[in-house]
Amino acid sequence: MSAKAESINLDLPAYMQEVGGRARAAARHIGRADTGSKNAALTAIARAIEDAADHLKSENATDMAAGREQGLDAALLDRLELNDERIAAMADGLRQIAALPDPVGSISDMNYRPSGIQVGRMRVPLGVIGIIYESRPNVTADAAGLCLKAGNAAILRGGSEAIHSNQAIAACIHAGLASAGLPADVVQVIETTDRAAVGELVRMEDSVDVIIPRGGKGLIERISKESRVPVIKHLHGVCHTYIDGMADLAKAVRVAVNAKTQRYGTCNTMETLLVSAEIASAVLPELAEQYGQAGVELRGCAATRRILPDITVATEADWEAEYLAPILAVRIVEDIDAAIDHIARYGSNHTDVIITESLPRAQRFLREVDSSSVMVNASSRFADGFEYGLGAEIGISTDKLHARGPVGLEGLTTLKYVVLGDGHIRS
Numbered sequence: 001m002s003a004k005a006e007s008i009n010l011d012l013p014a015y016m017q018e019v020g021g022r023a024r025a026a027a028r029h030i031g032r033a034d035t036g037s038k039n040a041a042l043t044a045i046a047r048a049i050e051d052a053a054d055h056l057k058s059e060n061a062t063d064m065a066a067g068r069e070q071g072l073d074a075a076l077l078d079r080l081e082l083n084d085e086r087i088a089a090m091a092d093g094l095r096q097i098a099a100l101p102d103p104v105g106s107i108s109d110m111n112y113r114p115s116g117i118q119v120g121r122m123r124v125p126l127g128v129i130g131i132i133y134e135s136r137p138n139v140t141a142d143a144a145g146l147c148l149k150a151g152n153a154a155i156l157r158g159g160s161e162a163i164h165s166n167q168a169i170a171a172c173i174h175a176g177l178a179s180a181g182l183p184a185d186v187v188q189v190i191e192t193t194d195r196a197a198v199g200e201l202v203r204m205e206d207s208v209d210v211i212i213p214r215g216g217k218g219l220i221e222r223i224s225k226e227s228r229v230p231v232i233k234h235l236h237g238v239c240h241t242y243i244d245g246m247a248d249l250a251k252a253v254r255v256a257v258n259a260k261t262q263r264y265g266t267c268n269t270m271e272t273l274l275v276s277a278e279i280a281s282a283v284l285p286e287l288a289e290q291y292g293q294a295g296v297e298l299r300g301c302a303a304t305r306r307i308l309p310d311i312t313v314a315t316e317a318d319w320e321a322e323y324l325a326p327i328l329a330v331r332i333v334e335d336i337d338a339a340i341d342h343i344a345r346y347g348s349n350h351t352d353v354i355i356t357e358s359l360p361r362a363q364r365f366l367r368e369v370d371s372s373s374v375m376v377n378a379s380s381r382f383a384d385g386f387e388y389g390l391g392a393e394i395g396i397s398t399d400k401l402h403a404r405g406p407v408g409l410e411g412l413t414t415l416k417y418v419v420l421g422d423g424h425i426r427s
Contacts, residue, residue: 012192016200019155019188020207023128026185027153031125035102037180038149042098045176046091049141052172053087059164060137067161075265079135080162090141090169093392097145100391103410104151107418118420123413125151127209130201131394132157132223134215137165143212144173144187146394150412153186155208157201159215160193167191202227212407214395217322232407234372234398236322237267237350239380242339242365244356245278251377252279252355253286258379259353261294265324267396268351268373268383272319272329274339280332281307296326303332319346336361340368347371349398351383372398372405 030038049056060082067077103123110120129152133139140156147154158166170189177184190197202211205228212232213223220233241259243252259270275284284307291298298304298311299318305311311330318329319342333339336354343352351373354365362376373383383406385393390408397403403411 012194012196013200015192016190016197016204017207019190020128020204022185023153023155023188024207026183027125027127029183030148030153030186031104031127031151033151033182035104037182038102038151039098041148041176041180041182042094042145043176044179045141045145045173046094046098048172048175049087049091049094049169052168053084056082056087056165056168056172057084059168060162062164063137063162070161072161076135076161080137080165082137082165086138090138093138093142094145096391097149097409100149100409102149103413110420115424115426116421117424120418120420121415122418123410124416126412126414128153128155128207129412130155130157130204130208130211130229132198132201132211132213132215132219134159134219135162137162137169139214140166140169140189141173142392143214143394146392146409146412148177148186150409152412153188155188155190155201157190157197160195163193198223199226202229202231205229210402212395230402232395232397232399232403232411234267234348234350234396236348237269237396238272238320238322238346238348239268239270239351239353239383240272240274240339240343240347241270241353241355241380242274242333242336242343243276243279243283244336244339244354244358244361245276246358246361247276247279247283247355248357249279249283249286252283253290255353255355255377255379256287257290257294259381260291260296260328261326262379262381264326266381267322268380269324270328270353270380271321271323272331272342272346274331274333274342275304276336276339277303277332277334280304284308284330291328294326296328298328298330300330301332304330307332322348336364340365343369343371350396351375351380353378353380372396 106123107120129147131143173187174184208229211229213220217236241256288308299314300311349371352369352371353375366374385406385408393406393408
């Protein structure tokens, strides 16, 4: 451990308070920065990351070696690794953010009132955003870029397993900020691996305006429990696809297979398939064959097993499970009412889908399913900021306040009322 890191750990509360104070001051600076300056910084950071590719891979190799020594599993090591493709993707992502419209300062809903004043709303930065994440060093660049473009200062606390990678990326970020004439404190990456830094960060209500955790359910549960600062989060993604009795069979099979097999380890992957009793015998055999070819284990209710007798028996725990693996729970339900009831009981308010050719049933599903994304005849894998046209996302929120669904630039801002008058007084 370096002398600097040791000194941080010796007086961690003082270090974190200093970080918070610098972030609050930097937030005022970046909040008034023009779009050109922010875009110049983003482009310069992208160039710095490309120029430092060899150094980034070298520092990442140190983290990878330590991870192997600590016994990190293959999935964690894969998320930790930085290679040429991922480094190029970080730079490309920053340029994409630079190309997005700047939401800050836009005014909407401007209307004249009977008094003669004009009242509208202006989009403004949140202020200081604390982001806590695990494993993936590319999040350092993504989060910094999104916060910067939305006019916020960022305090980033990455996983201890990526400390060397994150600090190397931080150096690129600071070089890019300096070249655009913006203070380095606009983005600060916590320099200590001490886990207590997370506890300090989520209690810094005077310095931090919102916390965004990105990681496993355990991390997010901890942050939600301990934080004194508002949190934008989702705990898990128990996503459903309901094949309605009036579904097109070919469409239903195509969507349901994609929703599960396109990628297994994501929060918008389908974990439970609900099938109307009206159509189950017609659609389940074809689905079972395709899932079998993809290596997906099916776990079904008693009615499902009467059609697919070779599959595993589903237990109550399966309806609540976020597998993040090639396992799928399958349940036959009586009708759309039963499907909506199941989702209300077991869902996580993330993403739920209906496959149907009935417009009234589709409209009912859209109105009554209380999730951050509700879809008709489309794979749940589309629940993603890039696919929604946000350019990028900092995460997905299943909360109802302040942001819901994929959180992009607009989700990193808030609204304030603005009033225009010409000497108006209230009578």
